[in-house]
């Protein structure tokens with residue numbers, strides 16, 4: 433369902449526009465001032481579009497828009513300005529601040545609805561492009577590039593706030609044999625199955641990525657070595673219990689894992705190297721095990 437936030441200080445405007453949007457099967461959330469709108473945007477991560485009145489007493493629509501654009505979490509949300517002031521400068525200011533469109537009051541309902549549909553189509557297109565750019569098509573996990581971006585940010589947060597963070601690098605044991613004996617398609621099934629298990633096992637805040645062929649990396653915010661080792665072991669055991677149906681009968685795989693944790697001077701390269709060295713050690717020590725060098 434598509435969720436639209438409408439912001440207007442005049443209650444009757446909210447009710448009227450809200451009911452028109454609901455008639456079109458949109459789910460409507462209402463705010464009567466800027467601060468309330470910003471609060472709602474922080475607490476609802478499912479809002480697809482904002483219809484923002486410009487002339488409001490507490491905080492003008494343009495000010496609300498400016499704050500939206502400064503907020504990393506919500507800055508890409510499409511905003512259509514609804515204004516009684518059709519002066520060129522007002523329109524220019526709104527578009528320059530990042531509004532996708534504007535509607536001048538009194539507006540024609542059919543035109544407003546068409547603009548809503550147009551903005552939502554554009555958002556859908558951008559969401560899809562972002563998904564392609566950040567995820568791995570086979571497993572649906574984040575890709576390597578996205579990992580580097582986000583993990584770097586996470587480490588900056590660690591340095592700023594002196595919190596913990598850990599990485600787990602894991603690799604399927606003898607995966608070449610799986611491909612050779614069962615075929616590449618079964619190999620792909622195994623990769624997809626593991627990715628599904630990782631999505632179920634790790635927390636929503638953990639960044640789970642396909643790093644390369646049969647290698648995965650997980651960034652665990654607010655997690656020290658002990659915690660990361662615990663999660664790593666739990667994951668290893670769950671993988672051991674998985675069974676894949678193949679034409680040649682059930683197939684079981686195991687994984688080896690390396691864990692590293694952030695310290696005061698951690699760099700991304702250093703954390704990855706320590707996790708990778710630990711993974712190498714796990715492979716050397718017989719596979720199907722977790723190691724950390726920290």
Ligand SMILES: Nc1nc2c(ncn2[C@@H]2O[C@H](COP(=O)(O)OP(=O)(O)OP(=O)(O)O)[C@@H](O)[C@H]2O)c(=O)[nH]1
Nearest residue numbers: 603604605606607608609611616619620645646715
């Ligand atoms: N099916 C499938 N196989 C892949 C994919 N990406 C990489 N591989 C295979 O993963 C295998 C990795 O083999 P190796 O690096 O030799 O490692 P391994 O056989 O897992 O051995 P160890 O890691 O030492 O336990 C190769 O056969 C690759 O072709 C993929 O997307 N699909």
